Structure formats: structure tokens, C-alpha cells
Amino acid sequence: MAIELMKVGIISCSGEELPGGTVSRIACRKVLDDLRATETVTICLPLFIAGDQGQREFASNYPTxxxxGCDKYCAKKSTELLSGTPKKYILVPEILKRHGLEAPIHRRDLNEKEKAAADVVAEEIARAVDEVLNE
Ligand code: SF4
Incomplete structure (x- = not known):
């Protein structure tokens, strides 16, 4: 019988209008495709909010x-409302501040500093995944 590995659901806000939302999406993509590719899956926030049962069941049954990207906490609030309390919630501006990094100003075509900031956020998400899996 195949052993099913525990996976963590990563739910990024879908912020298109704020640079923090762009950083959130890029950082999450790096975790999902590169840093923790086998330990994570993603959940599409708009589909989740639209009521897709599969997406909601996943967030109910697996740690998220x-x-x-900003303190409106759209991803955290939606998850709490529609599925369950996330194991961890990450706020991009808080991470950038803690690392002494400037807030991004571009919503697309991030400059080199902003790409580096997204990498820092991705590393923090990857660390959070490890913590959830080691609980
Ligand atoms: S958390 Fe902020 S950046 Fe993200 S979708 Fe909501 S308002 Fe936009």
C-alpha cells in the first residue's frame, strides 16, 4: 500500500491591486514549485470562496x-469563515519589516530588490511548512 505523505495547503491572497499581494503570490509559487514542492499543494482562493466543495474539504481536512499581502487578511479570513482555522498565517509586510526590507511598490514586473524580498517571504513560508509537518 502506498504511504500518503502529509501535505500542507498553501492559500495565498489573490491581491492584484497591492504590491504585497504580488509578493505573496510569487513567494507561494516558489514554495509550491521549488522549496517544498512535495510537501505542499495550493488552493485557489477565488474558487474556494466561490464554493467549490473539493477546495473547502481539503482545507477542512489538511493543515493550511x-x-x-496586507492586513486585510483576505486569505486568513476566508479560510476561517469557509473551512477552518489555519495552522499558521503569514503577513507579507510583517516579514519584510522584520528583515529590514523595503515595502514593494510594483504590482507586476518586480525589480531585483522586490524579487529578493519575495525570496525572503518564500523562505519564511517554507519554514512554516516544516514547523507544521513536525508538530
Ligand atoms: S490581503 Fe490585501 S493584498 Fe491580499 S487580496 Fe486582500 S486586500 Fe488584496
Missing amino acids: ITVD
Whole structure:
């Protein structure tokens, strides 16, 4: 019988209008495709909010980490409302501040500093995944 590995659901806010939302999406993509590719799956926030049962059941049955681009906490609040309390919730501006990094100003075509900031956020998400899996 195949052993099913525990996976963590990563839920990024879908913020298109704020640079923090762009950083959130890029950082989550790096975790999902590269840093923790075998330990994570993603959940599509708009589909989740639209009521897709599969997406909601996943977030109910597996640990989730939400990542938000600003303190409106759209991903965290949606997850709490529609599925269950996230194991961890990450706020992009808080991470950038803690690392002494400037807030991004571009919503697309991030400059080199902003790409580096997204990498820092991705590393923090990856660390959070490890913590959830080691609980
Ligand atoms: S958390 Fe902020 S950046 Fe993300 S979708 Fe909501 S308002 Fe937009």
C-alpha cells in the first residue's frame, strides 16, 4: 500500500491591486514549485470562496498556511469563515519589516530588490511548512 505523505495547503491572497499581494503570490509559487514542492499543494482562493466543495474539504481536512499581502487578511479570513482555522498565517509586510526590507511598490514586473524580498517571504513560508509537518 502506498504511504500518503502529509501535505500542507498553501492559500495565498489573490491581491492584484497591492504590491504585497504580488509578493505573496510569487513567494507561494516558489514554495509550491521549488522549496517544498512535495510537501505542499495550493488552493485557489477565488474558487474556494466561490464554493467549490473539493477546495473547502481539503482545507477542512489538511493543515493550511495562509499568506496575505496586507492586513486585510483576505486569505486568513476566508479560510476561517469557509473551512477552518489555519495552522499558521503569514503577513507579507510583517516579514519584510522584520528583515529590514523595503515595502514593494510594483504590482507586476518586480525589480531585483522586490524579487529578493519575495525570496525572503518564500523562505519564511517554507519554514512554516516544516514547523507544521513536525508538530
Ligand atoms: S490581503 Fe490585501 S493584498 Fe491580499 S487580496 Fe486582500 S486586500 Fe488584496
